[in-house]
Amino acid sequence: QVQLVESGGGLVQPGGSLRLSCAASVIIFGIDVMGWYRQAPGKQRELVTTLTAGGSTNYADSVKGRFTISRDNAKNTVYLQMNSLKPEDTAVYYCNANIQLAHYWGQGTQVTVSS
Numbered sequence: 001q002v003q004l005v006e007s008g009g010g011l012v013q014p015g016g017s018l019r020l021s022c023a024a025s026v027i028i029f030g031i032d033v034m035g036w037y038r039q040a041p042g043k044q045r046e047l048v049t050t051l052t053a054g055g056s057t058n059y060a061d062s063v064k065g066r067f068t069i070s071r072d073n074a075k076n077t078v079y080l081q082m083n084s085l086k087p088e089d090t091a092v093y094y095c096n097a098n099i100q101l102a103h104y105w106g107q108g109t110q111v112t113v114s115s
Helices: none
Strands: 004-007 010-012 018-024 033-039 046-052 057-059 067-072 077-082 091-099 102-105 109-113
Touching (some): 004 091, 018 033, 018 091, 033 067, 033 077, 046 067, 057 067
Parallel strands (some): 010 109
Antiparallel strands (some): 018 077, 033 046, 033 091, 046 057, 091 102, 091 109
16 A cells, blocks of 8 residues: 655745655655645645656646656655745645556645745
């Protein structure tokens, strides 16, 4: 069973930065795709970014140039660096692992951008 544990959320002012972490209970090297999704109140969960085993990345247009996904295979951890945060980035952020078409989710971490 794959377990994902997110951390690093919190309250930040507009223009600020946060780094989210996703610690996996399995070796992440070779996982097909890992990514981050978010869900704002009253809205559907949406893709933020993905990172393939080969190192390719994909970002939602709304976060391009501001967010960066990365991983540390030695720590089995995936990160989401979020810069220039905006109020519309407020959401619960979820880590996702796609392993042979099976999706695994973390419990989520709240990010609130407000002055």
